Amino acid sequence: MPLLLFTSLVFAGSFVAGLLGALTGLGGGVVLIPLLTLVFHVNLRYAIGASLVSVIATSSGAAAAYVRDGYSNVRIGMFLEVATTIGAVFGAYLAARVPTRALAVVFGLMLIYSAWLSRSQDAELVEQATPNPWSDKLRMSASFPDGNGGRQSYIVDRISWGFATMFGAGTLSGLLGIGSGAVKVLAMDKIMRIPFKVSTTTSNFMIGVTAAASAGIYLGRGFIDPGLAFPVMLGVLAGSLLGAKALVRSHVTLLRTIFAFVILALGIEMIVNGWLGKV
């Protein structure tokens, strides 16, 4: 394919991936990497490298909007970033050594998990955290605006389990070049029992820092090709910024259901291709 046509098509595809990623809250990486490998026949390592770049761009680009609402907790984020960045360096180290076929299978499993998670996201479990002295000692207890002019305070529970899960999220991010926002929200929302809005906004901050930890290793290993990273980064960034704006005004339940089936199918295809060595 000629370069101009390839770049235009990849830009368009990345734009759609970023748009869908923002609308469904799953991030652009989950559709971007299958799109690049299965449709554009890009080597998985290049796809992972380009995706990682787009992850840093979207996370940082959306940060100002999240900050304004006052939900994110900078201390919880920074504390857990110790785990995610160490995990990300470890994951990136593994990515350079694991065969592409195995990477494809792991990616497929992650897609199936994301599909399952996005379907069960509606049932929001409101569990009250039990008093934990470490929440105050680590200065993680805080409050957020409750929407009626007051503030709702919260504490953080099961910090060591959350920390361990965050190491896993970081490893996954470094291994597959994704934000692994779903795992980060799971660790904060379900394990540490942090309010959902605080979890999602704090997770957005953490995604960029986590991805930056593996970027040096990706660059050093040649995973990030300038010709591919250019349309992918700008496409996903533009798509996700538009998606974040549209999100406020749209009902996304149907879209999320369709999207869940799409990534389920992509996940199965990635596993089959990895198994047959076609990636």
Next chain:
Amino acid sequence: MTMQPDPAESHPTTSAAPSGPPPRSSAFDDARMDAIMGRLLQVGVLLAASVVLAGGVMLVRTHAGERVDYRSFIARPLQLRHPAALLRGIAAGDAAAIVQLGILLLVATPIGRVAFAVVAFALERDRLYVAVSLTVLAVLLFGMLRGG
């Protein structure tokens, strides 16, 4: 949803202040830190995206008709420990080198945010979190300079 939080109320340990500009003693707190960080990230991404766009357009213009094939992986590592080669490329107007510079600016953006957090926590006299953010910064710099 879009309500502007009063900077003085963002942290429970901060005493409540009347509306308007907060008193100088509590001028620096978590909400201010968040706001500056958010702006820092946005400016960094915008700058990085512009550089990538400029380099990318040059790249496409010089190689528009050439066939591309990303099927097989050929490692072309960027040696961050030897920045001279990258600088030579940029000076020579090499499009790929300019895109790489943009990507480096992009990666530097969240790292800059963590470095800023070290300073911000120091201003808040929060020694625990100065240590936490320094740890994160050390891991980031290790990843950056160790390079695989």
